[in-house]
Amino acid sequence: MKPPVLLDTHIWLWWQLGQAELSARERDALDALAAAGTPPMLSAISLWEVQMLVEKDRLALEMPLAYWLPTAAAPETVTLLPMDVEVVLALDNLPKSFHGDPADRIIVATARAHGLPLATRDGNIRRSRAASLWKP
Numbered sequence: 001m002k003p004p005v006l007l008d009t010h011i012w013l014w015w016q017l018g019q020a021e022l023s024a025r026e027r028d029a030l031d032a033l034a035a036a037g038t039p040p041m042l043s044a045i046s047l048w049e050v051q052m053l054v055e056k057d058r059l060a061l062e063m064p065l066a067y068w069l070p071t072a073a074a075p076e077t078v079t080l081l082p083m084d085v086e087v088v089l090a091l092d093n094l095p096k097s098f099h100g101d102p103a104d105r106i107i108v109a110t111a112r113a114h115g116l117p118l119a120t121r122d123g124n125i126r127r128s129r130a131a132s133l134w135k136p
Helices: 009-017 024-035 045-055 065-072 085-092 102-114 123-128
Strands: 041-043 079-081
Touching (some): 009 024, 009 045, 041 045, 041 102, 045 065, 045 102, 085 102
Parallel strands (some): 041 079
């Protein structure tokens, strides 16, 4: 069995919102993980990122965030990973050349701290090679 996967915020959003940016293969793989009782992982910082996107009108949801978020982040959908000591130490060990976006840094550090492949399309993260990438 493949190891669990950590979702970058945009991958989680594409999956939950049914957006075409996520390939059928990726969607099927994520759906299969959730159905098998081993849902993908999500850094808790992604919850904040979504809240900020909604607040800044950069993300429109079909329902209020107060209803959407508890469902999209439910335990049967994703396993939330906190920013804990291991993640902070992994932040300290990111390459000095890694870009400064705080959420991206925390997401990559979370992947490194937990030994998880990261599902992302973020070019900066992919080019950095700071995290192993998910292959569905």
